[in-house]
Amino acid sequence: MAGGARDDRSVADKLFAIADAFQGGDELTLSEVAARAGLPLSTAHRLLAEWVEWGGLARGDDGRYRVGLKLWRLGVRQPTARRLRAIARPYLEDLLDATREHVHLAVRDGLGAIYLERLSGADAVPVISDVGSRLPLHATGVGLVLLAYSTPDVFDEVLAAGPRKYLPNTLTTEPELRARLAGIRATGLSTSVEALTRGAFSVAAPVRDATGAVVAAVSIIAHVERLAEPQFALGVRMAARGISAALGWRP
Template structure:
C-alpha cells in the first residue's frame, strides 16, 4: 500500500505530489496516482476527487484521470507564455485575415502540444483544439514540429507510450515517424492530412527564440479542399519567421 501513517507531508505537499505524478504521463489510474505520489489509496481518492471538482483533473470514460483544462489555462498565463502570445498575436491575426481558418500557437508539454492561442474564422473547419487544450504530438501539425526539434528522449518516450492511430492516416510506427521528422527538419514545415480530424489538414512551422531553439509552433488547420492553395503554406512560414524574428532570432534561412 502506498504511503503510510508516518507520512508527515502537509496536505499541500500531497496535492503537489499528485500533480507531479503526471510528469511524463498523459493519463493515470487512481492506483497509479497513489503509487507515484506515495499516498494511501483512500487519501489519493479523496484528494483526486477535490482536484476533479476544482477542474484540475478530468476523469475519462475509461476511469483514468488526465490534467484538466483549468490547470492548462493557468499554465498558459505564466510569464514566458504570456510574452510569446503577445509577440505572436499580430502575426496570428494577419494569418487569420489571409486564410479565415484556424490559426494556432502551441508549445510542447511532455508528449502533448498545449495550445496557447487559437484564432478562428466564422466558416473554419470543425476542430477540437482550444486555448489550453493538449493534443498528441504525433497526430497534429504543431505537435510534429515540436517533436521533430525535441530531445531524442522525447521521441523514445513517445514510442514507448504506444501512440494511438486517431484516423487511418495517422502515422504511429517508428520508421514512418523518423522519416517524417527528418523531412520536417529539412523543409522547416509539417503537413498533416486528416490525421486527427476528418476533413481537415494542418500546416505548421517552428518558432525559434534568440538562441535558435524551437520553443513553439504556429499552424493553420483548414478544410482539406484547400490543401493545394500555396498562400496557406507561405503564410504559415512567414508568420513563424516573423514571430521568431520578434523574439530575437536572426538567420538567413531555417
C-alpha cells in the same frame, strides 16, 4: 510513507506534492502519482479525487491522470505563456487575414499539444481544436512539429503509448513517423492531409526562443480543396519566423 514513517505534512503540502508530480506534463497512474508524491495509495487516491472534482486534474478512460483545464488556465496567465501569446497574436492575425481559415499556436505538454491560441475565419473548416484543447502529438500538424524537435525519449513514449489511428492518413508506425519527423527537421515545415479531421489539411512550423530551442508551433488548418494554394506554407513560415525573432532568436 516508506518504511512506515509518519508523514507530518499538512493536507495542503500533500496536495501540492501531487501537483508537483505533474511538472513534466506526464499522464500518470495512481501508483506513479503516489510514488512521486511520497504518499500511500489510499491518500493519493483520495486527494486525486479532490483535484479532479475541482478541475485541476483530469482522469482519462484508461485511468491515467493529467493536468486539467482549470489548472492549465491558471498556468497560461503566468508571464511565460501570456508573453508568448501576446507576442504571437499580431502574426497570427496577419495569418488569419491572409487565409481566413484556422490559425493555431500550440506548445507541447507531455505526449500532447496544448493550444494556447486559435483564430478562425467565418467559413473555416470545422475542427475539434480550441484554446485549451490537448490533442496527440502524432496526429496533429503542430504536434508533429513539436515531436520532431523533442528529445528521443519523447518519441519512444509516443510509440510505447500506442498511437491511435484516427483516419487512414494518421501516422502511427515507427518507420512512417521517423520519416515524417526527419522531413520536418529538414524543411522546417509539416504538412498533413486528413490526419485527424476529414476534409482538412494542416501546415505547421516551429517557433524558437532566443536559445534556438523550439518552444511552440504555429499552424493553419484549412479546407483540403485549398491544399495547392501557396500562401499557406509561406504564411506559416513567415509567422513562425516573426514570432521567433520577437522572442530573440537569430538564425
